[in-house]
Amino acid sequence: MENADITVQIVLEGFKSNLKKATKLLNELSDKDLLQEIVIFKNTGHYVFGHLNAVHDNMISLLGLGESLYPELAEVFIKNPDKADLQKPSIVQLRIQWDEINLALVEKLESLTTAQWFAKHTAVSDEDFAKEPQRNRLSVVISRGNHLAYHVGQLVLLKN
Amino acid sequence: MENADITVQIVLEGFKSNLKKATKLLNELSDKDLLQEIVIFKNTGHYVFGHLNAVHDNMISLLGLGESLYPELAEVFIKNPDKADLQKPSIVQLRIQWDEINLALVEKLESLTTAQWFAKHTAVSDEDFAKEPQRNRLSVVISRGNHLAYHVGQLVLLKN
DSSP: OOHHHHHHHHHHHHHHHHHHHHHHHHHHSOHHHHHSBSSTTSOBHHHHHHHHHHHHHHHHHHTTSSOOSOTTHHHHHTSSOGGGOOOOOOHHHHHHHHHHHHHHHHHHHHTOOHHHHTSBOTTSOHHHHHHOTTOBHHHHHHHHHHHHHHHHHHHGGGOO | OOHHHHHHHHHHHHHHHHHHHHHHHHHHSOHHHHHSBSSTTSOBHHHHHHHHHHHHHHHHHHTTSSOOSOTTHHHHHTSSOGGGOOOOOOHHHHHHHHHHHHHHHHHHHHTOOHHHHTSBOTTSOHHHHHHOTTOBHHHHHHHHHHHHHHHHHHHGGGOO
16 A cells, blocks of 8 residues: 555544544533533533534535535634624534534545545645645645544533 | 655644644643643643643654653553542643653654654554554554644633
8 A cells, every 4th residue: 555545544534533532422412511611601512512513514615525514604603702692503403414514524535536635625726735735635634633632622521 | 745745744744733732822821720620520730731741752652763751650640540649740840841752752753754654653563564554653643633632622721
């Protein structure tokens, strides 16, 4: 196996394993758990969960894999903070969307060739990519894996 | 640039950027902040900080880059939980060790060739590596980057 193929396998399997742990935790947390603030005066589990949905949904378009499924999530969960108190989709709804978004995302990632993993994502111009070939799909997935781990480290604190 | 070289650059720069954010946050947190439990009845910042020191120190030997600097940290911060209440090095001491450990670690990582990044780490046998070539140094650094992000997501909650 070529080093580039090995890399893709590491990154894809790593991301899937992050997702699996996150989903397991989210399934263990009740809706009531998620409604709590993780730390007093800080974000609720509800907001963090919605934020993860919005960011993963956005990966689909950012990576040039198709249209995001729920682009409206960005307004509530990325562009505004929890305390802006905009109306949020319910946790029940977020649970359904989470599975849907990540199923679509992983399916699309799994269909990429190694060359496509090393190709640029949509937020970088051809000119910039020529200078910075590390701004590829691979690096986005690694960095979103980190982002997921960061918030899972917070959600786990809601467990009793 | 070859795809394998691009990969190494993404992973190394990504890890260094994670470290930089973590260190910035740790410098913003006072010793008093770090002594608090992140969430009532859960780990203190002191323990999480020590845990990160122990895990990064262990990376040096795990990756075959030399001897760990403070192998004794593992007993207090990996093998035992916070509530075991073993005597911990002070936060002042941990701050010094954190810089020392990560300086050594990054210096050693920076000196690796691309081929060495794709070589096996010390916890895998030649036989297993032949079957699973993804158990290389690269994958350890990606996964430790995730681990760091997970705990930084918790430490950030100690900020007022």
